[in-house]
Amino acid sequence: MFEPFMVNAWLAGTLVAVVSGAVGLFVVERHRAFAAHAIPNGAFAGAAGATLVGASSLLGLVVFAVAAALGVAALGRRRNDVVTALALVTMLALGAAFLAASGAYEPAIDALLFGEVLGVSRGEVVALALLVVGAGAVLVLVFRPLLYASLSEEVAAARGVAVRALDATFLVLVAITAALAVPVVGALLTFALTVGPPAAARTLARGPGRALALAAALSLACVWAAIASAYLSGWPIGFFVGAYAAVEYVAARAASAWREGRARP
Amino acid sequence: MHWLVEPGFWSNPVVGPALILGAVVAAVSAAVGVVVVVRGQSFAGHALTDVAMAGGAGASLVGATPLVGFLLAGIVGGASIEAAGAERVRDRDVATGVVLGGAAGLTALLLYFVSSSTSATGSTQSVLFGSVFTVSPSVVPLGVAVAAATLATLFGVRRPLLLSSLSPELAAARGVRPRVVSLVFVVVLAASVALSALVIGAILSTALLVGPASAALRVSRGLVGATVGAIVAGVAAVELGIVASYDSFYWSAAHRSVPVSACVVAVVLVEVAASAGWSRWRRGRG
Numbered sequence: 001m002f003e004p005f006m007v008n009a010w011l012a013g014t015l016v017a018v019v020s021g022a023v024g025l026f027v028v029e030r031h032r033a034f035a036a037h038a039i040p041n042g043a044f045a046g047a048a049g050a051t052l053v054g055a056s057s058l059l060g061l062v063v064f065a066v067a068a069a070l071g072v073a074a075l076g077r078r079r080n081d082v083v084t085a086l087a088l089v090t091m092l093a094l095g096a097a098f099l100a101a102s103g104a105y106e107p108a109i110d111a112l113l114f115g116e117v118l119g120v121s122r123g124e125v126v127a128l129a130l131l132v133v134g135a136g137a138v139l140v141l142v143f144r145p146l147l148y149a150s151l152s153e154e155v156a157a158a159r160g161v162a163v164r165a166l167d168a169t170f171l172v173l174v175a176i177t178a179a180l181a182v183p184v185v186g187a188l189l190t191f192a193l194t195v196g197p198p199a200a201a202r203t204l205a206r207g208p209g210r211a212l213a214l215a216a217a218l219s220l221a222c223v224w225a226a227i228a229s230a231y232l233s234g235w236p237i238g239f240f241v242g243a244y245a246a247v248e249y250v251a252a253r254a255a256s257a258w259r260e261g262r263a264r265p
Numbered sequence: 266m267h268w269l270v271e272p273g274f275w276s277n278p279v280v281g282p283a284l285i286l287g288a289v290v291a292a293v294s295a296a297v298g299v300v301v302v303v304r305g306q307s308f309a310g311h312a313l314t315d316v317a318m319a320g321g322a323g324a325s326l327v328g329a330t331p332l333v334g335f336l337l338a339g340i341v342g343g344a345s346i347e348a349a350g351a352e353r354v355r356d357r358d359v360a361t362g363v364v365l366g367g368a369a370g371l372t373a374l375l376l377y378f379v380s381s382s383t384s385a386t387g388s389t390q391s392v393l394f395g396s397v398f399t400v401s402p403s404v405v406p407l408g409v410a411v412a413a414a415t416l417a418t419l420f421g422v423r424r425p426l427l428l429s430s431l432s433p434e435l436a437a438a439r440g441v442r443p444r445v446v447s448l449v450f451v452v453v454l455a456a457s458v459a460l461s462a463l464v465i466g467a468i469l470s471t472a473l474l475v476g477p478a479s480a481a482l483r484v485s486r487g488l489v490g491a492t493v494g495a496i497v498a499g500v501a502a503v504e505l506g507i508v509a510s511y512d513s514f515y516w517s518a519a520h521r522s523v524p525v526s527a528c529v530v531a532v533v534l535v536e537v538a539a540s541a542g543w544s545r546w547r548r549g550r551g
Contacts, residue, residue, distance in 0.1 A: 033362035034308035081307035082479045086537060088311065089472040093530035096468065100524045188373065192366030199359045236377045242370020249363045253349075 006231065012120040013223040015128040016181045017193060019135050021201075021219030023177050024194035025212055026170060028202055029150040034081055035072050035171060036194045038088035040178035040187040042068040045095030047182075052102040058127075061182060064091060065175035073168040120184050131180045138173055146170060147208050189241045196245025197222050200252035218248055280511065282402045283525075286409075287503040290461045291473050293412045295499035296419060297457040298478030299492050300450065304430045308358055309346055309451070310458060310474045312365040314467040316342030317459040319368045322375035332407055332463055339459035342368055343451040347444075408460060415456045422449050427488060465503075468526045473499050476533035480540035502532040 002010070027036045046064025047057040068087050075083045139146075149156040149163050157163045174194075181190045197218035198211075205211040226240035301310045320338025324331045342364055349360035419426075429436035429443045436443060461470040481494035506529030514522040 028359055031358050033358040034311070037308075037312075037362065037365065081305055082302055082475055085307040085311055085471055085475040086479075086534070089468050089476070089530050090534060092468040093472070093524075093527040096524045097527040100522070100527075188366070188369035191362070192370065195359060195362035196366055199363065236373045238373035239370040239377075242366045242368070242373070246363050246367035246370075249359075250349075 006227075008120040008122060008125050009227060010224075011125045012128055012184045013227050014220065015125070015132050016185055016190070017219040017223035018216050019132050019177055020181065020190065020193040021197055021216035022139055022212060023135065023174055024198035024219070025201065025215045026146060026150060027174065027194050028198045029147075030167075030170070032171070032174070033195050034084045035069070036174055036178075037191045038072070038084050038091075039065050039068050039171070039175050040182050040190045042088055042091030043175070043179050043182055044187050045091040045098065046179075048095045048098040048102070052098045057183070058179070061179040062176065065179040066172055069171035069175035070168060073164070073171045124184060128180055128184065131176065135173060135177060138169070142166060142169060185241070186238055189238045192238075192242045192245045193219055193222065196249045200248040203249075203252040203256045222248060277511075280507070282405055283507055284504060286405055286464050287507060288500045289409055289412045290464050291477075291499035291503040292496045293415050293457050294461050294470070294473040295477045295481075295495035296416060296492055297454055298474040298476075298499075299482065299488065299495050300419070300426060300430065301454065301474060302478045302482055303427070303488075304450075306357075306454070307471075307475050309343070309361050310454060311471040312346070312361050312368075313339050313342055313455050313458040314462040314470045315365055315372065316368040317455070317462045318467065319372040319375060320459070321463065322372050322379055326375055326379050330407075332404060332411070332460070335459040335463045336411065336456060338368070339455035339462075340452055343455035344448065347448050347451045404464070408464060411456060411460050415453055415460070418449070418453050422446065422453075426450055465529075466526055469503075469529055472526075472530050472533050473502065476530075476537055477502060480533075480536045483540040483544045498533075498536050502529050502536060505532050506530075 024036070027033060043061045043065035046060035046062075048060075049064070050057045050060025068091060071087050072080065072084050145156065145161045145166055148159075149161055149166050153163055177194075178187075178190055185193075198215040201211050201215035201218055205214045222241060222244045225244055226237050229235075229240045230237040298310070301307060317335040317339040319342075320334035320336070321331050322334075323329075323338065324334025346357075346361050346364050349364065425436065425441040425446050426449075428439065429441050429446045433443055436446075458470055458474065461473060465473070477495040477498035478491070480498055481491045485491040485494050506525055509528040509532075510523055510525040513528070
C-alpha cells in the first residue's frame, strides 16, 4: 500500500484533504454548498477549453474557476442559487462545445470528473503544497472577519467589514482550491470533501477553532480511508470518498441527536 | 421555412422525436421550475440530476430500462434530501450536498462496474451531456406519460404548495402540513428532473428548470402568468436550440455541429438577460 507509486497519491490526498476541510468549514457556514459544487464542475470546462487552444489544462482550470467565482460573487447577491445554477450550466455547455470541437476522448473526461489519484506526479504534489501554504495564509488573514460575516452579515457590515469583497475573496479561495484539486482527485470528489466532513465537524464541535481542527481531521480520515479502501478493492476512489463523507455526516447528526436527547430529561 | 432550417431537417428521422420530447420535457421543467425558484431549491433541482445518473448507471448494469433507474434513484434521492434537511431550512443545502456527494461516488462505482463488465464506452458522456438526438423513439410514450403524471400532481397540490412556499406560518394556520407538502413536491421535482436528465442530459435539465422560470418570474407579476411564460420560454429555447444545433453543421467548413446543449443554454441565457434588462428598464421608468 505504500509502494513508491502510491507515495504521491498519499501526499496529494493528504494535502487536498487538509485544504478542503478548512475551506469547506466556511462553505458550510456560509451556505455556499451549491457554489462549491458549481465551481469545480465549471473548472472542468476550462480544462476542455485549454486542450482546444493548446494551453495547459491547469491554466484553463484556474481561469474558469476564478471567473465562475467572481461571476457568482458579483451577480448573486440575492437569489444566489439561481445565478449559481445558470453559471454552472453555462460553463458545462461551454465544456460540451469545446469537447465537440476538439474531439477529446472520454477517459480524459472520466479522469477529470472522478479523479485519477494514482496519476499524480511529483510536480503536482509540489503545486498542491504551495496551494496549501497560500490558502492557509489567506485563511489566517481573513479567518476572523470571514467568521464574523458568516455568522451575521448585517452586523459585520455595520461594523465596517467589507462584506462583498470578503465574499469574493472567499469564493476565489474556493476556486483556486478546486482548480488544483480537480486534476488530482476529480471534480466530484473535491466537492464531497468540502461538504461532508466539515458539516459533520460543525454539528459536533463547539467553537470555530475546534470545528476547524475537527473538519481537517475528519477530512483526512475520509481521504486516508478512501485511498486504502480503493487500493485494497481496486474500486474507484471517488466512491469511497463520497460514501465515507456521507457516513461521517450521518454519524455526526445521529451523535448530536443522541446527545440532545440525553441532555433533555 | 428555408431561411430558418437547413435542408433535410424535416425528413431526418431523429428530428421528430427530438422536437416532441424536447418540448414536453421543457414544458414540465419550466412549470416545476417556477416553484423551484420561488422556494429557492435550485441546488436540489440540480443535485437530483446527478443522483438520477446513479440510477441510470445502475439500470444499465442490470439491464433495466434507463428511465426506470433514473426515476427510482431520483425519488429516493429527493426523499433523503428532504428527510435529512427538513428540520432547519438553513441546513438544506448541506443535506443536499451530502446526498449529492454520496450519489456521485455511487455513480463512479457503478460506471466502473459497467465499463469493466461490458467494455461499453461513452456512457459517462451520454449520461452527463445526453443528446436529444440520440433519444430512441420508444421512450416517447413512457416519457410523455411520466410528464403528464408530474404536471397533474403539481396542478393538484398547487395551492398548499404555493402557500407553504410563500408563507409557512399562514399555511400552518390553515392546516397545511409543510413536511407532507415538501415531500410531495420533492417527488414531483425528482420525477421531472429524472425525465429531463435522461432525455436531454444533466446540463440542459438544470438549465431548463431554472432559466425560463427565473426569466418569467422577473417579467410577470402573477404566478399563473409566470408559469405560462416559463413554459413558452422553455419550449422556445429547446426548439430554437435544436434547429440551431442542426443548422450549425452547415455553418463551418469542417462540418462539426455545435452540441444541442450549448445551443439551448445560449438561448436560455439570452432569455434571462433580456428579462433582467426588461425589469430594470421598467423599474427605471416607474
